[in-house]
Amino acid sequence: MLFSRHTYVERRKQLRELVGNGLILLFGNNDSPMNYPANAYKFRQDSSFLYFFAQHREGLVGVIDADSGKETLVGNEIDIDDIIWYGSVESVGDLAAQAGVENHAPMAKLQDMVSEAIKAGRRVHYLPQYRHDIKIQLADILGTHPNSLEPSLDLINAVVKLRSVKSAEEIEEIERACEIGYQMHTTAMRLCRPGVTEQYISGVISGIAASYGCITSFQSIVSMHGEVMHGYPSPRPLEAGRLLLCDAGAETNENYCSDHTRTTPISGKFTQKQKEIYSIVSDCHDLALDVAKPGVRYYDVHMDVCRLMTDRLKELGLMRGDTEAAVAAGAHALFLPHGLGHMMGMDVHDMEGLGQIHVGYDEETRPSTQFGTNALRMGRRLQEGFVVTDEPGIYFIPALIDLWRTNGTNAEFLNFDKIEEYKDFGGIRIEDDVLITKDGCRFLGENRVPYHIDDVEQFLADRD
Amino acid sequence: MLFSRHTYVERRKQLRELVGNGLILLFGNNDSPMNYPANAYKFRQDSSFLYFFAQHREGLVGVIDADSGKETLVGNEIDIDDIIWYGSVESVGDLAAQAGVENHAPMAKLQDMVSEAIKAGRRVHYLPQYRHDIKIQLADILGTHPNSLEPSLDLINAVVKLRSVKSAEEIEEIERACEIGYQMHTTAMRLCRPGVTEQYISGVISGIAASYGCITSFQSIVSMHGEVMHGYPSPRPLEAGRLLLCDAGAETNENYCSDHTRTTPISGKFTQKQKEIYSIVSDCHDLALDVAKPGVRYYDVHMDVCRLMTDRLKELGLMRGDTEAAVAAGAHALFLPHGLGHMMGMDVHDMEGLGQIHVGYDEETRPSTQFGTNALRMGRRLQEGFVVTDEPGIYFIPALIDLWRTNGTNAEFLNFDKIEEYKDFGGIRIEDDVLITKDGCRFLGENRVPYHIDDVEQFLADRD
Ligand SMILES: [Mn+2]
């Protein structure tokens, strides 16, 4: 258990009060089969279960009666065969007691608990489920189809409210993840040379993530084609002159995340053309840090970044016209088709499984439907204790450029002739994790992976 | 694609002939969510789909009409959004053509194809499903419950028959996996010193697996408690005097596996007590290599190993009485509660998801129900081209020793007073991958990770 028993007791009490009434079910994860039932991927506990019930074992369900306050940890005990294969382990009762949960019960009882609640006309609250085994289990309990589950909006809102604000001790754990991330990214930069494969670099940094924590917080993007948003590493060797985009994060053993991106010149120095684009991205990156603070909408920080980017792309002759009008039309999204950032915590896109609209938006701040801005995962007003990523990027995506040019999309603001010259450029992104403080914000992680042009070139010159 | 189009055409033709009639469905895998729907574990294609349809993309189903010979690759095309996120990719028709499949269709057509076959009174063949999303999809198509699927024994038997015998080009790919395994295990041995954590070593070798191939072929076992069969690595530092058991394998980018185990003295040298037990295991390991060949049942190789182990444990005073009687009673299973090995190929326990009884046994060789021998995954007669693991071990499992002593289990053959002295010993296993050749067998992998006592100590003395 990462935190004190008191912490978990208090979290469940707050959850109960926020939800108000009914029976709350929080499903822990089971092992997830890779290529046959007994060959599972590395076990990953569900973040919300972990947040409220603290335990990493598979096959558990936390039940909270919001009316009576009764709490139960549901799970089956292990037998002698399991001891041979997995060693001696604690009983479900022990696990419950550690987390301050008074009751425990075998899995077979879950059906009874839910049936009784339904019979009594009470609400049964559960979150959206992303694991299909749990979908089947829950659907059977409720007598419905796995794809017809109806998650509780009250429970979603309560969980989002609690998990959004990170405590000081949670921040400490995220700082640990950022330190692993620092090692991963400085190692990637040290290895980044012509002839080394993307896959090799990705493999080594995933090994660092696993050496000090869990597997990476998401599938690393390590690619000479930064313009492909999910450019998974390939066995192709790095080419001199190109840029390597590396977007990768760690998870601590307690599943708190980091998420950083760096874009490194494979030859060790940026070309003039690369410097011009890179410096726009790094200035946008720094701008967010100046603007983000409690009370400010992250949507507006995103828009500030889009305006700066547009101004600077105009200077390079890639965009033209009135900046406000161009941004309002979404012309910049040809270069930045994603949002400035997302919440981060126990999930790298924190709570994304609960529905992005509930996490990143609220009644005041509604999501945009415009291409580009519609990919902004976090728009609402920032609060002290929020952790968000700051990850502007500029990409030259040949298929998108062709499509917009053909359709004349935002042609008023885009110099397509000039843009053509960048079609083999690739993409640049710079990403750090930001804590919203009392009156501003700061980067998380004690050590900063170099990202300003001079610092990057100096680091590459000084390596080995 | 790993092999020529002809290879895949030929495999499907043989499959069709073996199954005889009906509609064969081979499901490829989808992305498997880790902690929210869009955050997936590293994609792993289903081995049987890959064996017959060659392609690594998610969301595909291979359909073979065993009567007409018509073959269809089913899957949805990608759109412009996908191009931004995943880059330009080939069409489903292109993928089909590469594998020599004449037809392709969108996923929505799969229901029609199956419904038509059922309406015509034809059999619909599918394999046991281990992914719950596929279970739901297939159950919906068939109008049944995800847990009520009825896999086709004819299809299982046909797939097992084909996949059991590895071609020369498959062996080459397994040798590649073994070379990655060689790097993993020699690195683990180099790192194995007091103070280094199990997790650190496990992380570094998983990084090697990922640098040159996929993730590890299974969750690595890296533990000072070798007596716990699935002893996952922990953040605890290695202790001088103990043994580190490391069981880990690689998968190539084409998902062919390796699986090796070494047990290393953390202090760099074995104690006398460790040497006595270790030499039994290494002699058992070598014995299998002498005995295994086409026509011999692997069950009998396992039993030969059990007899040698019993003889040697008698010399140490840990066992007693008649060797044949002791082995017949299963007394040795206190020390060796698992089998000598399993098939290996595109799955590390090859085809285990199809049912161990169909893979490791047949009408002639039936599985044992006796504790220990019932865990032997491979019993039937060996054939040229089979790949099996040779992995004897000796473990001192306190909970099992206590249980047997209390119950008087096999007390006639076990010197429990002497065994008590080994309760903190841990466990030893040595594992290599064995190819059954025309008239014998050989270890796979060009380089051999040292395992004889003198070689291990020499390697540890010479490192860094
Ligand atoms: Mn991010």
Ligand SMILES: [Mn+2]
């Ligand atoms: Mn094995």
